[in-house]
Amino acid sequence: MKRFAAIFLVFGMIISIIAGCSSASSSSTDKKLVIGVDDQFAPMGFRDEKNELVGFDIDYARAAGEKMGYEVVFQPIDWKAKESELSSGRIDLIWNGYTINETRKKQVLFTKPYLKNAQIVVTLTKSNISKLDDLAGKNVGLQALSSAQEALNGSTVKSKIKTVSEYKDNVLALSDLKIGRVDAVVIDEVVAKYYMSKEKDTFKILDESLAPEEYGVGVKKGNEKLLNELQKALDEINKDGTAAKISEKWFGEDKVLK
Structure with a gap:
């Protein structure tokens, strides 16, 4: 009887470990930022000869996502429908040479400007x-x-x-x-x-x-939590020199607004 009890105990522990690993994997996967981009907008975000997304905004977004602890996923969208994509929740951010103006301020939340x-x-x-x-x-x-x-x-x-x-x-x-x-x-x-x-x-x-x-990042109206989290990350990578290195890579100089 004790032998069976020990077997069941070990089996239970294995199940718990597997469940814990599954839960951990799920929680890390859930930490995603889906970013809407125009994949023909060089040098901010575009396809290279290998059909991979590259550009200033792509590198800048990845650096901010890493600072925030998120996996960044880029979603090419029809640029005409960018605000609809954001408000529907299909994307979390509009980030690809997105100009700040009064009309758009009525539709989305903006980070501070990062590029003129x-x-x-x-x-x-x-x-x-x-x-x-x-x-x-x-x-x-x-x-x-x-x-x-x-x-x-x-x-x-x-x-x-x-x-x-x-x-x-x-x-x-x-x-x-x-x-x-x-x-x-x-x-x-x-x-x-x-x-x-x-x-x-x-x-x-x-x-x-x-x-x-000026360019900024668009966040869904009402999601001040994400906006503040993102702005904090941007401020940090601007301060520690990460943004400057990305800018020099794509523009040959540091053009990022501090």
Whole structure:
């Protein structure tokens, strides 16, 4: 009888250990941050030649997630539906060159700004377009439902433009610019400079910009706990030099706002 009791005791202990391991594994898996990204937004977040997600925001998010003790999962989304993806709970954060503005502040919570940017106009180097007024009667491209669209809509030149073509992403817009389907593209400065570094002598930037802006991370309204947790992690990696190293990797200098 004692022998059977001992066997059952050992068996019970094994079951408890297995259950404990399963519970621990489950709890670590639950610590996930699902981040919505536009995977065609170089150099912030894009696919490399191996089809892997890379970029400044990708590295920056991973560093913050590690500091918070979360597993970071990147979810490519339709950028036009980013706020809907966030409010539905399908993603936890919008983090990929996400411009802070008053309209979006009504829909999401924002971290402090971490990078300066501007909406600018790009055209071909051979183009005779040299200033914003030269866009009169021209065909202009931009990413749909982006801050580029808002900047153009708020400008005085919008009414003079012949047509505005909307694209799913900036890569498609720039492709159409190269083959002459549009005369210019309104785009984020950091994105434009990245492509100009890859395709030298193809594009030029007009001296006049449409709107200065800043990037932040979007958090679902009502989730101040996650916002504060994330901001604390960002402050720490900004202070300890991690953010500076990531910035130097992608921009060649420390551009992160402290």
